[in-house]
Amino acid sequence: MIFTVAIDGPAAAGKGTISKEVAAHFGFAHLDTGLIYRATGARVLAGEDPLAAAQDLRPEDLQRDDLRTGEVAQAASKVAVMADVRAALVAFQKSFARREGGAVLDGRDIGTVICPEAEVKLFVTASDEVRGERRYQELFGKGQDVTREGVLSDLRLRDKRDSEREAAPMKAANDAVVIDTSEMTITEAVEAAVAAVGTVLR
Ligand code: CDP
Numbered sequence: 001m002i003f004t005v006a007i008d009g010p011a012a013a014g015k016g017t018i019s020k021e022v023a024a025h026f027g028f029a030h031l032d033t034g035l036i037y038r039a040t041g042a043r044v045l046a047g048e049d050p051l052a053a054a055q056d057l058r059p060e061d062l063q064r065d066d067l068r069t070g071e072v073a074q075a076a077s078k079v080a081v082m083a084d085v086r087a088a089l090v091a092f093q094k095s096f097a098r099r100e101g102g103a104v105l106d107g108r109d110i111g112t113v114i115c116p117e118a119e120v121k122l123f124v125t126a127s128d129e130v131r132g133e134r135r136y137q138e139l140f141g142k143g144q145d146v147t148r149e150g151v152l153s154d155l156r157l158r159d160k161r162d163s164e165r166e167a168a169p170m171k172a173a174n175d176a177v178v179i180d181t182s183e184m185t186i187t188e189a190v191e192a193a194v195a196a197v198g199t200v201l202r
Contacts, residue, residue: 003028003102005197006110006118010159010170011073012135013124014181014189019106021190022197026104031096033107033114034076036089038067041075050079054088069144070154077158080108083167090114108162111173120197123172124189126182131155 005028007019016032023030039061043053066072079085090113097103097115105114111121126134132152139146162170172178177196181189 004097004115004118005104006121007106009124011155012131013126015106015124018193019104023104028102030104035062037076037080040079042072045075054085077161081165108170109168113168120200121173121176123176123178130182
């Protein structure tokens with residue numbers, strides 16, 4: 001069976017958790033496409049050329065344990081502006097989306113560019129303040145040296161760069177179901193996403 005669930009939305013809206021849970025629920029594979037950009041950004045921080053890094057990306061690059069820092073997130077959104085870097089990463093994502101057995105991909109351009117034919121498209125969002133607080137708790141919980149103000153302004157800067165860029169800007173596809181998680185628990189958000197997929201799969 002070929003079945004793609006495309007989940008897009010701004011930073012720290014809950015895409016990661018929702019994607020993992022939806023994939024587990026339906027037995028689909030999951031690809032966090034943000035990790036691809038983070039891994040490319042991390043290699044650029046280490047001195048590599050962005051396009052060369054993107055073209056040479058290896059599975060182990062996605063397993064580095066330093067990808068979830070604010071510094072790498074900013075580097076990711078900077079390489080993500082580059083059309084040639086994005087182009088180098090498209091084929092892998094497209095083939096993952098249409099793999100046998102079903103796939104969930106989360107990112108910024110999955111429903112619009114990577115897989116416009118996705119059977120289900122979700123756009124997961126939440127207010128800036130809620131997203132900032134969630135990301136602050138996540139990073140602080142991992143022992144990172146962060147402040148609430150710093151995390152919120154980093155997130156706003158990244159959202160602005162992601163939505164205003166020319167190449168595959170972040171936006172909801174016309175046929176996406178929008179899930180605003182500002183007032184939801186993570187369980188409620190997962191239930192809403194599973195229900196949206198369930199109505200199409202039935
Ligand atoms: O976890 P969070 O939502 O904060 O970010 P992420 O999904 O790990 O993505 C990191 C950065 O990669 C984003 O800010 C985007 O600039 C870029 N990205 C993208 O351009 N396209 C995607 N499909 C996924 C991520």
